[in-house]
Amino acid sequence: xxxxxxxxxxxxxxxxxxxxxxxxxxxxxxxxxxxxxxxxxxxxxxxxxxxxxxxxxxxxxxxxxxxxxxxxxxxxxxxxxxxxxxxxxxxxxxxxxxxxxxxxxxxxxxxxxxxxxxxxxxxxxxxxxxxxxxxxxxxxxxxxxxxxxxxxxxxxxxxxxxxxxxxxxxxxxxxxxxxxxxxxxxxxxxxxxxxxxxxxxxxxxxxxxxxxxxxxxxxxxxxxxxxxxxxxx
Amino acid sequence: xxxxxxxxxxxxxxxxxxxxxxxxxxxxxxxxxxxxxxxxxxxxxxxxxxxxxxxxxxxxxxxxxxxxxxxxxxxxxxxxxxxxxxxxxxxxxxxxxxxxxxxxxxxxxxxxxxxxxxxxxxxxxxxxxxxxxxxxxxxxxxxxxxxxxxxxxxxxxxxxxxxxxxxxxxxxxxxxxxxxxxxxxxxxxxxxxxxxxxxxxxxxxxxxxxxxxxxxxxxxxxxxxxxxxxxxxxxxxxxxxxxxxxxxxxxxxxxxxxxxxxxxxxxxxxxxxxxxxxxxxxxxxxxxx
Ligand SMILES: Nc1ncnc2c1ncn2[C@@H]1O[C@H](COP(=O)(O)OP(=O)(O)OP(=O)(O)O)[C@@H](O)[C@H]1O
Ligand SMILES: [Mg+2]
Numbered sequence: 001x002x003x004x005x006x007x008x009x010x011x012x013x014x015x016x017x018x019x020x021x022x023x024x025x026x027x028x029x030x031x032x033x034x035x036x037x038x039x040x041x042x043x044x045x046x047x048x049x050x051x052x053x054x055x056x057x058x059x060x061x062x063x064x065x066x067x068x069x070x071x072x073x074x075x076x077x078x079x080x081x082x083x084x085x086x087x088x089x090x091x092x093x094x095x096x097x098x099x100x101x102x103x104x105x106x107x108x109x110x111x112x113x114x115x116x117x118x119x120x121x122x123x124x125x126x127x128x129x130x131x132x133x134x135x136x137x138x139x140x141x142x143x144x145x146x147x148x149x150x151x152x153x154x155x156x157x158x159x160x161x162x163x164x165x166x167x168x169x170x171x172x173x174x175x176x177x178x179x180x181x182x183x184x185x186x187x188x189x190x191x192x193x194x195x196x197x198x199x200x201x202x203x204x205x206x207x208x209x210x211x212x213x214x215x216x217x218x219x220x221x222x223x224x225x226x227x228x229x230x231x232x233x
Numbered sequence: 234x235x236x237x238x239x240x241x242x243x244x245x246x247x248x249x250x251x252x253x254x255x256x257x258x259x260x261x262x263x264x265x266x267x268x269x270x271x272x273x274x275x276x277x278x279x280x281x282x283x284x285x286x287x288x289x290x291x292x293x294x295x296x297x298x299x300x301x302x303x304x305x306x307x308x309x310x311x312x313x314x315x316x317x318x319x320x321x322x323x324x325x326x327x328x329x330x331x332x333x334x335x336x337x338x339x340x341x342x343x344x345x346x347x348x349x350x351x352x353x354x355x356x357x358x359x360x361x362x363x364x365x366x367x368x369x370x371x372x373x374x375x376x377x378x379x380x381x382x383x384x385x386x387x388x389x390x391x392x393x394x395x396x397x398x399x400x401x402x403x404x405x406x407x408x409x410x411x412x413x414x415x416x417x418x419x420x421x422x423x424x425x426x427x428x429x430x431x432x433x434x435x436x437x438x439x440x441x442x443x444x445x446x447x448x449x450x451x452x453x454x455x456x457x458x459x460x461x462x463x464x465x466x467x468x469x470x471x472x473x474x475x476x477x478x479x480x481x482x483x484x485x486x487x488x489x490x491x492x493x494x495x496x497x498x499x500x501x502x503x504x505x506x507x508x509x510x511x512x513x514x515x516x517x518x519x520x521x522x
Contacts (some may be wrong), residue, residue, distance in 0.1 A: 050415055074418030086413030088406040095402050102399055103418025146417065 007056035009046045018209035031196040034206030048080045049073045077153035085143040089132025100149025116145040136163045156187045197221040237370035244371040250484020251381030257464035257476040259435030265471035266428035273335040275454030276342035281440035282449035289357045301441040308437025313430035346451035354450040376445035463507040469520025
C-alpha cells in the first residue's frame with residue numbers, strides 16, 4: 001500500500017533521513033520507533049507532501065507521490081494526524097470535522113460526522129465549542145476524528161498518546177486497534193514503545209537517519225538490544 | 234452644539250462609516266489570513282474608483298450602482314491574479330516580503346495613475362446626487378444612505394459566506410493553522426489568493442458606493458487607508474466585528490470632529506483616535522491574543 005525506498009530528506013542543507021526503506025501493507029499496523037529528533041515526523045511530513053524529499057521514492061497505491069502536493073496526497077486517501085494535533089483553534093469542533101472532508105469524502109459528510117461522533121461522544125457534547133478551548137485529550141480526539149472524516153485508506157498517527165493521561169492512553173490504543181480491525185492501515189509513531197509493539201504487526205526502528213532494525217512486532221519486543229535502548233531494561 | 238446638530242452629526246457620521254467598514258473589512262481579512270498589512274489597499278481602491286469613473290463616462294455610461302457587480306468581480310479577479318502572479322510568487326513564503334511587495338505595488342499604481350489619468354480630480358454626475366432624506370433634524374444625502382446600507386449588507390453577506398461555506402471555513406482555518414490546513418487537503422496558496430481577492434473585491438464595491446458623492450484623484454486612496462488602518466487598529470487586527478464597530482465609530486468621530494473644529498481641523502480626530510487606541514488598548518476593542 002505504502003512503499004518508501006531510499007528516502008533522503010531534511011531541512012535546507014541538513015539531511016535527517018539518509019536512505020530509509022519502509023513498507024505498510026493493507027490491513028497492517030506498522031510502528032515507527034526511534035529516539036527524539038531522529039526524524040520520525042520528518043518522514044511523516046515528507047510522505048504527506050509538506051516537504052519535498054531530497055531523493056528516493058514514496059509509492060502509495062501504485063502512484064509515486066514523492067514531491068506531490070499535500071492536496072493530491074489527501075485526495076488519494078493518505079491522511080496524517082500530525083504531532084501536536086494542529087486542529088483549527090478558532091473554528092468550532094463541528095467546523096473542524098467538516099473541514100476534515102474538505103478534499104475527500106465530502107459527499108458522505110453527514111454520515112461520517114455521525115460515525116465520528118459515535119466513536120467520540122465527547123466531541124458531540126462539545127460540537128459548538130471552539131477547538132482551541134478543548135483539553136489536550138479532546139483535541140487529540142478531534143484531530144483523529146477530523147482525519148476520519150476524509151475516509152482514509154492509510155492513516156499516519158504521529159504520537160497520538162502525547163500528553164494524555166494513562167487511562168486515556170489505554171483508550172487511545174484500544175481505538176487504534178479497533179480502527180485497524182475495521183480495515184484501516186495505520187503507520188503509528190509512538191513514544192509508548194511497549195504498547196505500540198503490542199498492537200502493531202510490524203515495526204521499524206530509526207537510528208542515525210536509517211532503519212536500524214525492523215521485523216515482526218513480537219520479535220522486536222523481545223529483542224535485547226531494543227529493550228536496553230528504549231526501555232532501559 | 235445643540236442636540237439637533239449633534240444628532241445630525243452622528244447620523245451623517247454613521248452614513249460615512251458604512252464605506253469605512255467595507256474598506257476596513259477588506260484590510261482586516263487580508264491581515265487575518267496573510268498576516269500582513271496590505272500597503273496597496275489605498276492604491277487599489279483608487280484604481281477601482283477610476284474604473285467606476287471610466288465605466289460611467291461617455292461610451293459606456295454605466296451607472297456606478299449598476300456597475301457594482303462588475304467592478305466587484307473584476308476587482309476580485311484582478312487581485313486573485315495579482316496574488317498568484319506577483320505577490321505569492323515573489324514572497325518566497327516570507328510575510329515581510331509580501332509587505333514590501335504591496336508597498337512597491339502601491340507606489341507603481343499611484344504613479345501610473347498620475348501618468349495616465351493626470352493629477353486632476355474627477356467626479357461623476359449622477360441624477361440622484363442632490364436628493365436628500367429627512368431623518369428628524371438630520372438631512373441625509375441619498376447616495377450616502379445607499380452606501381451605508383449597501384456596505385452593511387455586503388459585509389453581512391460576506392460574514393455569512395465565511396461562516397457557512399467550505400471555502401469560508403478554509404479561509405478561517407488557514408488564518409490560524411496553515412500546516413493543519415494542508416493536512417486536510419486545503420490548497421493554502423489558493424486560499425491566500427482568494428482571501429486577497431475578497432479583500433480587494435470589498436474595495437471594488439466601496440468604489441462604486443463612493444463615486445456618486447466623492448471624487449477620485451491619484452491620491453484619493455490615501456485618505457481612506459489612514460481611516461481603514463485606524464479602524465482596524467481600533468476594532469482589533471483581524472477582527473470582523475471590530476472592523477464593523479470600528480468603521481462606524483470612526484465615521485462618527487470624524488463627523489463630530491468636523492462639527493466641533495471645522496472640516497479641516499476636524500480631520501485630526503482620526504489620527505488622534507489612532508494614537509489613543511495604541512496607548513490605551515493596543516489590541517483594539519475586539520482584539521485577542
Ligand atoms: N522545520 C524544521 N527545520 C529545521 N530542522 C527541523 C525542522 N523540523 C525538524 N527539524 C530537525 O530535524 C530533526 C528530526 O526532527 P523530527 O521532528 O523529525 O524528529 P522526531 O523523530 O519526530 O522526534 P520526536 O520524537 O521528538 O517527535 C531534529 O533534529 C529537528 O531539530
Ligand atoms: Mg516527532
